[in-house]
Amino acid sequence: xxxTNTVLIVSDRPQLAALLARAVENVVACRCIEPGEPxxxxxxxxxxxxxxxxxxxxxxxxxxxxxxxxxxxxxxNQADAIGRAVSATRTLRADAPRTMVLATLxxxxxxxxxxxxxxxxxxxxxxxxxLARVADAMVTRVFEAAGAGRVLTxxxxxxxxxxxxxxxxxxGIRTWLEAVERHDQQLYQHSLSVxxxxxxxxxxxxxxxxxxxxxxxAALLHDLGKAKIPLEILNKPxxxxxxxxxxxxxxxxxxxxxxRDQEGFDAQTLQVVRHHHEMLDGSGYPDGLAGAAIPDLVRxxxxxxIHSALTERRPYRDRLPHGxxxxxMLDMVPRLDAxxxxxxxxxxxxxxxxxxxx
Numbered sequence: 001x002x003x004t005n006t007v008l009i010v011s012d013r014p015q016l017a018a019l020l021a022r023a024v025e026n027v028v029a030c031r032c033i034e035p036g037e038p039x040x041x042x043x044x045x046x047x048x049x050x051x052x053x054x055x056x057x058x059x060x061x062x063x064x065x066x067x068x069x070x071x072x073x074x075x076x077n078q079a080d081a082i083g084r085a086v087s088a089t090r091t092l093r094a095d096a097p098r099t100m101v102l103a104t105l106x107x108x109x110x111x112x113x114x115x116x117x118x119x120x121x122x123x124x125x126x127x128x129x130x131l132a133r134v135a136d137a138m139v140t141r142v143f144e145a146a147g148a149g150r151v152l153t154x155x156x157x158x159x160x161x162x163x164x165x166x167x168x169x170x171x172g173i174r175t176w177l178e179a180v181e182r183h184d185q186q187l188y189q190h191s192l193s194v195x196x197x198x199x200x201x202x203x204x205x206x207x208x209x210x211x212x213x214x215x216x217x218a219a220l221l222h223d224l225g226k227a228k229i230p231l232e233i234l235n236k237p238x239x240x241x242x243x244x245x246x247x248x249x250x251x252x253x254x255x256x257x258x259x260r261d262q263e264g265f266d267a268q269t270l271q272v273v274r275h276h277h278e279m280l281d282g283s284g285y286p287d288g289l290a291g292a293a294i295p296d297l298v299r300x301x302x303x304x305x306i307h308s309a310l311t312e313r314r315p316y317r318d319r320l321p322h323g324x325x326x327x328x329m330l331d332m333v334p335r336l337d338a339x340x341x342x343x344x345x346x347x348x349x350x351x352x353x354x355x356x357x358x
Contacts, residue, residue: 003042003044003045004044006045007028007030007046007047007109008032008044008047009030010033010035011034011035011049012034012052014034017050018032020048023102026141027109028109035058039068045070046071047065052076065089071089071109071111073091073092073101074092077095092104099134099162102163106130106134124172125175128167128175128176132167132182136192138156138159139220141156142157143191143226146224146228147228152259157217160195160220161213164176165213167196168203173197174351176200177193177352180196187234191221192220193312194220194222194301194308195217195219195220197219198216198301199212199215199216201215201344204346204348205343215300218268218272218273219301219305221255222255222273224259226255228251238316249286252275252277253286255274256274268295268297271298274287275287275294275295276301278290280299280337281335283335284335299340300340303329303336303337306332307322310328323349
């Protein structure tokens with residue numbers, strides 16, 4: 001038998017297996033089979049065993065895969081199996097969050113690609129990289145759907161948001177940014193960075209989980225309108241002309257209109273998408289809102305958006321250190337909310353070594 005760079009899911013829960021396979025296929029080819037089927041002739045590099053109705057059959061599958069030198073993730077509710085590592089076999093609870101399952105699974109995939117032996121308790125950086133890969137695939141689908149005029153669903157945005165919240169909780173904002181920087185598409189990289197900052201900001205402010213979710217989701221979608229901006233403007237390797245900038249500045253209204261035409265996106269998310277370039281002194285766009293007319297959620301995302309943009313590498317300029325970027329933003333007061341800027345420095349930037357502000 002030959003071994004291929006694929007993932008095999010052996011499951012007696014077909015609906016859950018299909019959902020897992022859909023996420024996996026964004027990164028590597030995947031196939032689902034039922035426990036009663038034979039092992040395919042083309043062996044996978046990694047397998048998932050999710051057989052809950054027959055413990056003996058689950059053990060048989062793990063043994064069969066181990067004998068074929070296939071790295072395996074077992075999802076199980078058997079207490080004596082949780083956390084156990086047998087050669088290249090990892091175990092998680094059958095009800096583990098999907099983000100945890102995907103991160104562990106992609107860790108096994110990466111280990112097989114590099115020839116390293118899978119190690120339980122993977123390094124924080126590797127876990128952040130795996131979660132960033134999942135989030136990148138999800139945000140790519142959302143933006144591509146928007147650009148093609150296909151239906152957008154809140155569930156897709158929520159799935160990506162949950163991955164980011166998980167990554168910030170487990171790995172921290174610094175490690176998340178390092179992982180995101182390795183992804184090539186600048187638009188998606190920026191969206192993932194802004195959402196990471198927003199997740200860290202909401203966590204640091206002690207917001208309830210539902211509010212953290214709302215903030216990070218809005219941040220993830222804030223630039224959705226850029227899916228409709230011509231690529232020659234969006235990807236221009238230099239500064240935009242006034243005419244090109246006028247086109248670029250249509251993206252907030254376009255994004256809000258895209259979401260308004262769908263079902264299930266809340267008014268606060270639409271406000272962030274439309275107004276994240278508004279300034280407190282009325283100098284922003286597209287509506288020239290000022291002061292109290294700009295909601296707090298918008299103010300939070302605006303700070304995350306500007307800080308992310310200043311600290312990202314662009315074709316026409318180098319990135320700024322976090323501390324220098326924050327100092328420039330303090331000079332933007334009263335266009336930006338001074339209290340939230342100080343809070344951002346205290347609860348987010350303190351976790352990034354070069355962010356100290358004199």
